[in-house]
Amino acid sequence: MKKIVTLIIVCISAFAAAQQKPIPAKGLAMTGKEVKFGPLKFNRHAVGDNDVLIEIMYAGICHSDIHTAKGEWGDIQYPIVPGHEIAGKVTQVGKNVTKFKVGDYAGVGCMVNSCGKCEYCKQGLEQYCLEGNIGTYASVDKYHNNEVTQGGYSDKLVITENFAIKIPPTADMKKVAPLLCAGVTTYSPIKHKEVKAGDVVAVAGFGGLGHMAVQYAVKLGAKVTVFDITEDKRADALKMGAVKFVNVTNPEELKGLDNTYKVIISTIPAKYDLNMYLKMLKLDGDLVILGFPAQENLPSINSGQILFGGTRKISGSLIGGIAETQEMLDYSVANNIYPEVEVIKAEPKVIDQAYQNVIDAKVRYRYVIDMKTLK
Ligand SMILES: [Zn+2]
Ligand SMILES: [Zn+2]
Helix, strand or coil: CHHHHHHHHHHHHHHHHHHHCCEEEEEEEECCCCCCCEEEEEEECCCCCCEEEEEEEEEEECHHHHHHHCCCCCCCCCCECCCCCEEEEEEEECCCCCCCCCCCEEEECCEEECCCCCHHHHCCCHHHCCCCCEECCCCEECCCCCEECCCCCECEEEEEHHHCEEECCCCCHHHHHHHHCHHHHHHHHHHHCCCCCCCEEEEECCCCCHHHHHHHHHHCCCEEEEEECCHHHHHHHHHCCCCEEEECCCHHHHCCCCCCEEEEEECCCCCCCHHHHHHHEEEEEEEEECCCCCHHHCCCCCHHHHHHCCCCEEEECCCCCHHHHHHHHHHHHHCCCCCCEEEEECCHHHHHHHHHHHHCCCCCCEEEEEHHHCC
């Protein structure tokens, strides 16, 4: 009898130890600013009681990945596995997990944790956590022994269920990943600025973010103008429901647009004239900045221009909270709002080329890596 009890105890502790073991993972990483992608083996932290293990199916390539991985937003620690547009399947759950069961689809966006206690976390604005949110990659995770987080260009990921988003089983999995960043980043300010039917709004920059902003605003019934510098995006913008396309490189097309818009969403990732857009707002209108160019290309505006802009406002918007991300995802799937994607293989050379194409503005409109093809 004593032997059996001992055996059971040994088995239970072996099981508990197995539960707490780090999870071996593999991914695609950059090991330096100028270095191309290569394979990386690393460990994910063990699946805790409130965690889920996600087998990654698809990971979107966001322009932020490129800025971060190339150190354009400041120094980072290498190797880095980027990727904060993640869609996959839950393969293990901790004992306290209630939101997910094995086999459910789950998504991960730009954050994997926050303090949960500050005034903003309590309001569901975890992205503005006063103690700093933990980014999905290239972030020091103080809740897990200061490990540096690694992103979604990998085969699996462990995350607290609170920061995992439920993906409805009806979702188009190939297209759902970019919603976790590009989707919520544009959905949130459109909702916050109360864009509604008949409003005259604009989207500046028609890329990964911009083409999502247009879809959300059009769905709400707004009259949308698109500003871009690439003439061959004109047809796409009009097809997605924009009423007007303005090629910013053509001065003729810019005439007569001052004092026109209630909201302008700027997703421009390069240097541009902020004051030009400020003047296009109606009084009390909002210019919302979503694009974040490299440090040397940051647009600037002087206080005189703000003064003469009167009550026209400039503000930013950073992704969205977890509850809002869930709301956006459910809304997008229910209304069939998805990014235009090109699915690519999880091979270093393919990712290198995809990065170059994003930099050269050749992508239409989001690359999604099929992580099942990772070797
Ligand atoms: Zn992003
Ligand atoms: Zn907080």
